[in-house]
Each structure stands twice: as structure tokens, then as C-alpha cells.
Amino acid sequence: MIVSGPPPALNEFEVSLFGPSYGEALAIHVGGGRWILIDSCLHPNGQPVSAVYLQSLGVQPSQVVALVASHWHDDHVAGLAQLAVQYPSAELFVPNYFSMDEGAAYVAAYSGAQAPQARGTRELYGAIRQSNPIPTGQRVQIFQGGEAPGQVVAIAFSPVPAAWGQAMAALIGALPTSGEQIKHAVLPKTNIASIVVHIEFGDDAVLLGSDLETHQSLGWQAVVASGFCNARRKASLYKVAHHGSKTADLPQIWTDLLVAKPVAAVTPYVNGATRLPDGVDIARIKAAAGALHCTSIGSLKAKMPHQSELLLKGIGKNLKVLNRPMGHWQFRKQVGSATNVWAAAAAGAAVTL
Amino acid sequence: MSMSETQGGWSMVPPLPIDLLPSRDARMRRATRLTSTAPRVVQSHATERPEVDDNEGDLVQLVGPEFLTSSLEPAVGQMATSLAHPQVHLAQVADPTITIDGSVASVTIARWEGVVLDLRQGEGVMSVLLRSKSGSEPDHTCDISLKVVSEDDGDLVEPGAVFYLEQTRHQRRRTISLAQTLSFRRLPAWSKSMLDSVAAAGVEIQKRFKAPTFVK
Numbered sequence: 001m002i003v004s005g006p007p008p009a010l011n012e013f014e015v016s017l018f019g020p021s022y023g024e025a026l027a028i029h030v031g032g033g034r035w036i037l038i039d040s041c042l043h044p045n046g047q048p049v050s051a052v053y054l055q056s057l058g059v060q061p062s063q064v065v066a067l068v069a070s071h072w073h074d075d076h077v078a079g080l081a082q083l084a085v086q087y088p089s090a091e092l093f094v095p096n097y098f099s100m101d102e103g104a105a106y107v108a109a110y111s112g113a114q115a116p117q118a119r120g121t122r123e124l125y126g127a128i129r130q131s132n133p134i135p136t137g138q139r140v141q142i143f144q145g146g147e148a149p150g151q152v153v154a155i156a157f158s159p160v161p162a163a164w165g166q167a168m169a170a171l172i173g174a175l176p177t178s179g180e181q182i183k184h185a186v187l188p189k190t191n192i193a194s195i196v197v198h199i200e201f202g203d204d205a206v207l208l209g210s211d212l213e214t215h216q217s218l219g220w221q222a223v224v225a226s227g228f229c230n231a232r233r234k235a236s237l238y239k240v241a242h243h244g245s246k247t248a249d250l251p252q253i254w255t256d257l258l259v260a261k262p263v264a265a266v267t268p269y270v271n272g273a274t275r276l277p278d279g280v281d282i283a284r285i286k287a288a289a290g291a292l293h294c295t296s297i298g299s300l301k302a303k304m305p306h307q308s309e310l311l312l313k314g315i316g317k318n319l320k321v322l323n324r325p326m327g328h329w330q331f332r333k334q335v336g337s338a339t340n341v342w343a344a345a346a347a348g349a350a351v352t353l
Numbered sequence: 354m355s356m357s358e359t360q361g362g363w364s365m366v367p368p369l370p371i372d373l374l375p376s377r378d379a380r381m382r383r384a385t386r387l388t389s390t391a392p393r394v395v396q397s398h399a400t401e402r403p404e405v406d407d408n409e410g411d412l413v414q415l416v417g418p419e420f421l422t423s424s425l426e427p428a429v430g431q432m433a434t435s436l437a438h439p440q441v442h443l444a445q446v447a448d449p450t451i452t453i454d455g456s457v458a459s460v461t462i463a464r465w466e467g468v469v470l471d472l473r474q475g476e477g478v479m480s481v482l483l484r485s486k487s488g489s490e491p492d493h494t495c496d497i498s499l500k501v502v503s504e505d506d507g508d509l510v511e512p513g514a515v516f517y518l519e520q521t522r523h524q525r526r527r528t529i530s531l532a533q534t535l536s537f538r539r540l541p542a543w544s545k546s547m548l549d550s551v552a553a554a555g556v557e558i559q560k561r562f563k564a565p566t567f568v569k
Contacts, residue, residue: 108554184513
């Protein structure tokens with residue numbers, strides 16, 4: 001379920017996207033044998049899928065230079081703490097608000113030591129404990145290297161400072177107080193403070209949209225309105241934001257930040273009645289990109305004892321299994337290549353929609 | 354049918370559209386318990402007669418409340434504060450192997466730990482994540498009707514709330530019934546010492562942050 005073969009050449013840029021129906025991870029070769037990992041999900045063997053892939057390529061732990069937690073939702077951080085242990089020399093980048101008093105207190109409150117927790121906060125807490133994380137906001141540099149032909153620069157396009165404040169406000173509301181009943185960590189509904197990563201290499205670039213959503217003035221609106229972001233090189237490959245949802249799409253993303261008809265790749269998301277991308281999403285993205293590469297597609301039929309399924313259907317609806325098979329899309333491109341074409345390879349459940 | 358409509362808080366609902374055991378000439382009915390005395394029992398499905406050999410027609414033997422007394426709710430103070438020890442609560446219910454109580458055999462079909470992901474009052478449902486606690490079934494999601502949540506648990510139903518769903522099969526003579534129990538986890542309150550620990554841990558992780566480098 002992962003693409004096998006030799007590692008990329010030293011002057012070859014690679015974006016590898018992994019995902020079942022609930023989970024997302026990226027492994028980026030930025031040249032010179034160095035890698036950036038963004039988010040994490042688990043291989044069926046229980047290991048972080050990015051680590052499984054890098055091991056298959058013979059990549060040494062010291063070759064991983066950065067680990068980015070774009071945000072802390074369960075489907076993006078499974079195995080993150082384990083990655084921090086496996087790659088101790090990698091710098092950890094997390095959204096800014098976790099470096100502030102209330103953000104740190106929130107992660108500590110829902111770390112699992114005192115209260116039940118979402119996997120997201122537990123994983124984030126574990127990763128931070130293993131690392132010296134760097135708070136990340138717009139214009140924060142994640143990586144810079146010059147060994148491959150042309151300069152490679154990875155920069156965070158988001159979140160903007162105003163979004164930190166909104167995210168912080170949501171966390172403050174969930175901070176525990178004495179006498180209050182312990183609850184599970186609750187996720188903010190709208191994701192306007194996720195880290196979007198833009199990487200320039202040679203005369204090209206990629207845009208990795210994480211789960212950033214649109215907002216009246218924050219989220220993607222703040223990115224496309226930013227003169228700094230607009231001035232960067234347009235990307236020829238786009239990891240579509242928020243699993244292809246319309247809540248994470250703006251025309252300006254396609255016109256201002258991407259070249260015409262870029263390569264587009266997405267991980268799906270299934271949760272109760274929510275199923276992303278849906279047919280409308282796929283049509284919209286294909287109209288802009290030409291094709292959409294998805295890491296996993298397949299049946300969502302429940303996988304449980306028949307009588308158990310019967311009982312659940314008696315009290316509910318939209319019963320769906322979460323773990324469709326893992327898929328992997330690998331995109332490689334020679335830096336400075338005359339053909340200007342991404343070489344794509346797929347494995348597992350990956351498909352082109 | 355009048356015998357079954359109100360006795361013990363039970364009432365009849367339309368038959369299920371599919372067979373529990375389709376290989377046999379099964380006759381099924383579904384019964385829903387409406388009583389508020391043991392409100393965590395949300396539903397039972399009854400019944401299937403493996404061998405229809407008499408003139409009982411469509412009469413259905415309903416599952417009595419005595420078969421549905423398992424409670425997943427822990428005693429006050431018993432709750433662990435970590436998900437690392439969920440078995441503590443489940444140990445109170447019937448052993449998953451068949452147990453005999455008089456003429457009744459019970460077996461646990463599945464146990465699930467659920468987390469409320471979203472509450473959609475307008476639709477009358479809660480979107481939940483279900484994790485198996487009894488086998489190797491993968492995680493599932495489902496929109497569960499709020500009608501099955503007991504009044505006692507009403508204050509607990511909000512995003513982040515944890516519940517347990519116990520599904521059992523009971524056999525009495527030749528009658529098989531299915532039942533499930535939904536129980537929300539009532540956690541203790543935050544104490545001052547817990548909050549002090551949280552504050553100390555927050556300070557510690559804050560020390561680990563480094564200053565960022567901005568691109569001009």
C-alpha cells in the first residue's frame with residue numbers, strides 16, 4: 001500500500017501523500033536526501049505511515065529535518081509523538097497559539113494525565129515533550145537549503161496572528177475550572193489556524209493546504225489577501241485543503257497561488273454523515289485542476305458482527321466504517337527538468353477521480 | 354398483541370425488515386423499552402424462534418426487564434481519569450462468554466466506546482465515533498438518535514462526551530432477543546490539585562518553545 005522503489009535522486013523533489021478514509025500524512029523530499037514530514041497517520045501495522053515509507057527507502061533518522069503538525073485534529077496527528085521520538089533531530093513546528101499560556105495549558109489539561117483526551121492533544125503533548133518546538137505563523141521559515149539545483153525554501157503561509165487569537169479564544173473556553181466536570185477535549189468547529197506550507201524549489205513550488213478553511217477575513221481569505229503569499233512562486237502541485245471541502249476553497253487559491261491546471265491531490269474524510277470530497281467537491285476541483293488524485297476510495301460499509309450492525313441501525317443512521325484501505329500518491333520532479341512534468345506513482349487504494 | 358404493549362414499560366414497534374438469521378424461517382419483532390426506571394437500556398430486538406412448530410402464530414415473547422439490568426455506569430469515584438483503563442467499567446457487565454441464569458443464556462455481541470463528535474439538535478442526532486472494546490472491529494462513525502439517551506444522561510450529551518454501548522443477545526427457551534445498553538460516562542470534577550498539575554505541565558511545555566524565524 002506504499003509505493004516501492006528507489007529513493008528520489010538528490011536533485012529530485014518529492015511529495016508523498018498518504019491517507020485512508022480518516023487520516024493524512026505527507027513526506028516531502030526537499031533535495032539532498034533531506035525530508036520534511038507534515039502531519040501523521042498510521043500504517044495498518046500501527047507505525048506512522050511516513051516512517052514506514054522512509055524506512056523502505058533507507059532514509060536515516062538524521063535526514064528528517066522538520067516535522068510539522070499543521071493542526072491537532074485526530075485525523076492528522078496519529079503517531080505524531082512517535083515520529084518525534086524516531087526523528088529526534090527534526091525541528092517540530094506547531095501553530096503559534098500552543099506556545100502561549102492558555103494554549104500550553106490546554107494541551108497539558110488534555111494530555112491524558114488528568115482527563116480523557118482527544119488523540120490530537122495527547123499526540124501533540126507527546127511530540128512537544130520530545131522536542132523543542134517552534135511556534136509557526138505566517139512567514140515562519142520551516143526549511144531552507146541550497147544543495148539541490150536552485151534554492152529550496154519552505155514557509156508557513158498561515159495562520160495569521162488574528163487567527164491565533166480566535167483559536168486561542170476557543171481553547172480558553174475549554175480550559176478546565178475547579179469543580180467543573182471533566183470532559184473530553186473538544187475540537188473547534190472551523191479551522192482557521194492550520195499551518196499551510198508553501199515550498200519553492202528551482203523554478204517551481206508546491207502548496208500543501210492542510211485543513212485550513214475559509215472565513216470572513218481569516219483562514220484562506222487572509223492567505224490570498226496577503227501580499228507576501230501572493231508574491232511567492234505559483235505552485236504546480238496542490239495538496240487540496242480540508243479533504244476537498246467547499247469550506248476550504250476559494251477561487252483566488254487557484255488563480256493567485258497556483259499555476260493553471262496544477263496537479264491536485266487529496267485525502268478523503270469520513271465521519272458520520274460527512275463524506276469528503278463529495279461529488280460536488282470532486283467536480284469543482286476537477287474543473288480547476290483537470291484531475292484529482294485521491295489516496296483512498298472504497299466501500300464504507302460497516303465491518304462488524306451482523307447483529308451488532310442491526311442493533312446500531314435500529315438507533316442510528318449513517319453507520320460507516322472509518323478505515324478504508326490506506327493509499328499513497330507519490331509525485332516526483334527533477335529540479336530544473338525541461339519537461340516540467342510531475343512523475344506520479346500510486347499504491348494501495350489510491351485512485352484518480 | 355395487547356399483552357405486550359405496555360407491560361413493564363414495553364411497547365411494540367414495526368417488525369424489522371431483515372432477518373436476524375435468514376437461513377431459518379425466522380419471525381422477528383422489535384421492541385423498544387420506554388420505561389424511565391432503567392433509562393440506559395435503549396433498545397431490544399426480539400425475537401426469533403429457531404423452530405416454528407406450533408400454533409403460536411405471530412405472538413412474540415418480549416424480553417423482560419430482568420434481562421437488561423446490566424449497567425455500565427461506574428460508581429462515584431470509580432472512574433479512572435484516563436482512557437487507559439476503560440476495562441474497569443466494563444468488568445461490571447456480563448462476561449462475554451455465555452452465562453446461564455435460570456433458563457436464560459446471554460452472550461455479549463459487542464462492546465463499544467463512543468465519543469460524541471457533534472450534536473445536531475435540529476436533526477435529533479449525535480454524531481459519534483465508535484471504537485470496539487470487545488474485538489478487532491475497526492472504528493466506525495454513526496449518527497445516533499438522541500431519543501435513546503436517557504433523561505438522567507441528558508446533561509452529559511455534548512461534544513467530547515464519552516459513552517459505552519453494550520450489545521447482548523439473550524436466549525430464553527427458543528426465543529432469541531437482542532438488546533443494547535447505552536451509558537454515558539460521568540466523570541469526576543476537576544479538583545484544585547489536578548488543576549495545579551495541569552498548570553505545572555503547561556509551564557513545562559511552554560519552556561520548550563523556541564522563537565521562530567520569519568522570512569522578510
